[in-house]
Amino acid sequence: MSEGRAVGDRVQARIGDRRGHTRLPRYVRGQVGTIVAMHGRQLVPDRVVAGDPGEPEPIYAVRFDAGDLWGLPGHTVTIELWDSYLEPG
């Protein structure tokens, strides 16, 4: 877990399929975006559902350019991602 992330950092959502429940939607996996806000700390739903809640993690609002996501520029999509949903920085 990286505690050093900050607003303005470029981050990459983790690549690949995940087992079980997750709130990392497929459309952002592997994509690079920018942290625009910090949204506190929460337990990671994937681990909560698996019965092993662990410790709360930082949540970042990460903004992606629609051109990167869909090849259709002109808007942005901002989504909250838990720290462990991001590739190590």
Add this chain to the structure above:
Amino acid sequence: MSHVHANHADSPAHRGRVLERLLEEAGVVSGAELDAFLDRLPGASSNGARIVARAWCDDGFRRRLLDDAGAAIAELGLPGGLGPTVVIRAVENTDSVHNVIVCTLCSCYPLALLGPSPSWYKSDAYRARVVRDPRGVLAEFEFFPPEDVTINVWDSNSETRYIVIPRRPEGTESVSEPELAALVTRRGLIGTAAV
């Protein structure tokens, strides 16, 4: 406020949608009638409208709202805290940015503050399409933001819920706060209408 995943066949949300579809197919009720009913529910959008009108009239409140929406909303005696882990956040439309809210994974919505969400907000079509082609979806709501306005879509998939602060309509400088609140619609609070 629980995080019900609508794709589960046995989830309340799924059963609700099936029931709604059957009632519509049987001609008992139409989707438009249901939406009109939800719009009339106490608190459905009047809380949001009050918040927006106050932000338009009181710049200090507007700044506090953008900084810490939960605390600012509580100033109005409304439920700023939506639950032990749920946070509300306000995003503001400007002359260069328009915000639209969605929950692609299910149908997260600040229900405790704004009442039930519209049925289209929970539809697979809205959730799948608005992140990919927001202008196309907004056009179907007969809303056409200027081309030089950036559309920011917010996919609320954690414990954060959003409320959009629309732009104050032009020519309303002398309009009272309660009259301003009457201009704000539930769609405006989600971003599928200008106000």
